[in-house]
Amino acid sequence: MALIDPQTQEQPAMATIDQSPFDxxxxxxxxxxxxxxxxxxxxxxxxxxxxxxxxxxxxxxxxxxxxxxxxxxxxxxxxxxxxxxxxxxxxxxxxxxxxxxxxxxxTTRMKGVEIDAAARIARVRAGAIWEDVTGPACALGLACLHGSSPDVGIVGYSLGGGMGWYARRFGMAANHVTAIELVTADGRLVRATHDHEPELFWALRGGGGNFGIVTALEFRLFPVPEVYAGALFFDWERAAEVLHAWHELLPGLPDEITSVGRLLQVPPMPEIPEPIGGRSFVVIEAAYLGTQVGGEALLAPLRALGPEIDTFAMLPPAGLAELHMDPRDPMPVISGHELLDELPGDAIDALLAVTGPGSGSPLVSVELRHTGGSLARPADHHGARDTLAGSLCLFALGVPFDEAGAVAVHGALAAVADAVAPYAAGCYLNFVEHECDTARAFDEDSWRRLTAVKAAYDPTDLFRGNHPVGARR
Ligand SMILES: Cc1cc2nc3c(=O)[nH]c(=O)nc-3n(C[C@H](O)[C@H](O)[C@H](O)COP(=O)(O)OP(=O)(O)OC[C@H]3O[C@@H](n4cnc5c(N)ncnc54)[C@H](O)[C@@H]3O)c2cc1C
Missing domain, CATH: 3.30.43.10 (Uridine Diphospho-n-acetylenolpyruvylglucosamine Reductase, domain 2)
Incomplete structure (x- = not known):
């Protein structure tokens, strides 16, 4: 039996190994x-x-x-x-x-996707990544609630909540999961749904990998033949002007549009061609569930600023895969994140002072995702990660290649955290890439309920989720 290479998904020849201290x-x-x-x-x-x-x-x-x-x-x-x-x-x-x-x-060897187009439900095995399903669903006129990266795992993303390109319209992906199959600590293969093991089903949808090993997941698809989506790139010397203009638009935008305001210092990399590779920009990205005419009207004030590059067009949903330009190859990343309440204009300036032109910031990307809309409203039959607090989701990252680089990135992230501290509204665990106080991501009732489900289903803490619920073993 061969091993799938975790990097390339290829299968180098290899035998089963036994050099272990275990039996x-x-x-x-x-x-x-x-x-x-x-x-x-x-x-x-x-x-x-x-x-x-x-x-x-x-x-x-x-x-x-x-x-x-x-x-x-x-x-x-x-x-x-x-x-x-x-x-x-x-x-x-x-x-x-x-x-x-x-x-x-x-779970890389547990691949597989099935789509029931009539029921608009996809079933994926544990190792599936988003691009395994977005293309086949798109060919049937259906869209998935994927996020910015085509190679993020569907199970990990959905167990953490899942905030994607249609998030302001449809809310968290976890609230559209219809069934989760997993092996629990007592060795049972369980199918959790609204009607069967409902507490476990609730906890899994936001409580992460703390309750068992998920083997398959089923979720709703949406009839979306096309989306108006793309990015506007401006020279980053215009960061203040462009970010303020975007920020001022946000309160008037309908739920059908989910957008991101972003500072991008693109390192020179062979896989990122000119004119983007090696340059710094302020970028506005968006996906709009509507017509080209409607999307153009919503974005008109930003277009009027004269972007250097404008990629907006009507796209099939699978065309969103590269919109955020997330890296596909493994790389060293150190990141910081915060959910933010409504920001006054001078908070944008405070953020730019530590990340924008003239700041000397080593951060490759500093993004504000517009949340609110359906992300702020409780969903029917929701899971543990039902809504997100605040109206913006900040995510910033650096790519350090040595110790000095790591120190610089940590320092820059600390400056970002200080700049937005007055507006901190909590955290969303999918975007937390370090050990944290997981309880901070939930309200008190949800946290109590999550720890109760953990105690009932995994009392010896057999399953180590990346963000633990209850005390570590
Ligand atoms: C480049 C990039 C872009 C991203 N974009 C978005 C985005 O747009 N929206 C968003 O919401 N998030 C986004 N994320 C965050 C992402 O959703 C989380 O990092 C998520 O946990 C990744 O899942 P994974 O399976 O790929 O990662 P992994 O590290 O493999 O898994 C993360 C955790 O999920 C759990 N898990 C995974 N598989 C199983 C299983 N079979 N059974 C039980 N538990 C399991 C485990 O606790 C595991 O530690 C992004 C992250 C990156 C790095």
Whole structure:
């Protein structure tokens, strides 16, 4: 059985390994995947996450092939006294720490997507990433509630909440998940829905990977043949003018448009061609669920400023994949995030003073995503991550290639946090890439309910989510 390379998804020839301090023979009996332990030549490659700043050193890395393999891993981990941490891509690996005493369960071999076009429901297996489903759904005239990156894992994104390009219209993706199949700590393969295991179903949709290993997920699709979407690029010396103009538009925008105001200092990289690679911009990105005429009217005040590059057009939903220009290759990322209340104009200036032209900021991207709309209204049958506080979601990141770079990025992120501190409204865990007080992301009732579900379904903390619910083992 071959191992899928976590970087390329290719399958280098490789045999099942047993160099472990565990009795992996006991696992092999009913297990068809691979398990790699430290010392194997491919262990380092197997343990690597998308964010290469994460130095995961798990006791073993398992690559299950199906639900039965996951059941076998759960039984094995319990016998061996190990914790289990599920991971698809490692886009949010940093908060997990070094993973000692933990078996990392990579779901990359559990691929597969089915679409029921009539019911407008997609079913994906645990290792599916967004681009596995956006194209096939788009071919059927349907859109998914994906986010900015085509290669983020659907399960990790949805268990954290999921805020995408249509978020102001449809709210969190987690509220449109209709079924979750997972293996729980007692070794059962459970199908959680509104009607079956409803508390567990509620907790999973926002409470993350703390309750079991998800093997499959089902979610709603939306009839969207086309979207008016794109980006306006302006020279970054115009950052104040453009960001203020965008910010002033926000209160008047309908829920059908979700937009981002962003400072971008693009490093010179072969995969980012001119005229964008190696330059700095202020960028407005948006997706509008409506007509070209309607979208043009909404964006007219920004267009009137004369962007250097204008990519807005009617696109099929799959065309949004590259809109945010998220990197596909693994890279070192250090980021900061905050949900923000309504900002006065001088808060934009305070943010620009530490990130914009003349600031010397090393941050590659500083973005404000417009939230509110359906993200602020409780949804029917919602999960634990129902709404987001505030009206903007700040996410800033740097890409350090050495220790000095990391120090500079940390310093710049601290300056950003100080600049927006008066408007801090909480946090959204999908965008938190470090250990944090998870309780801060929920209201008191939801937090109490989440910890109760954790105690009921995983009393020994077998499952190590990236953002824990309750005390770590
Ligand atoms: C470039 C980039 C762009 C992003 N854009 C957006 C965006 O637009 N909107 C948004 O909401 N978020 C966005 N995110 C955040 C992203 O949704 C989270 O990082 C999410 O956790 C990634 O899921 P993953 O499976 O790819 O990552 P992983 O690191 O593999 O998984 C993250 C966590 O999810 C849980 N998990 C994953 N698979 C399973 C499973 N099978 N069973 C149980 N638990 C599991 C685990 O707790 C795991 O630690 C972005 C992140 C990056 C790096």
């Amino acid at each position: 992996t023979a006991a696992l092999a009996a009913g297990y068809r995947g691979d398990v790699l332990t430290p010392g194997h030549p491919d262990y380092d490659r197997a343990r690597q996450a998308f964010n290469v700043t994460a130095d995961q050193r798990p006791a073993a890395v398992a690559f299950p092939t199906d639900e039965d393999d996951v059941v076998a891993l759960v039984a094995f981990a319990r016998r061996q006294g190990l914790q289990l941490a599920a991971q698809a891509t490692g886009h949010n690996a940093l908060p997990l720490g070094d993973l000692s005493g933990t078996m990392l369960v990579k």
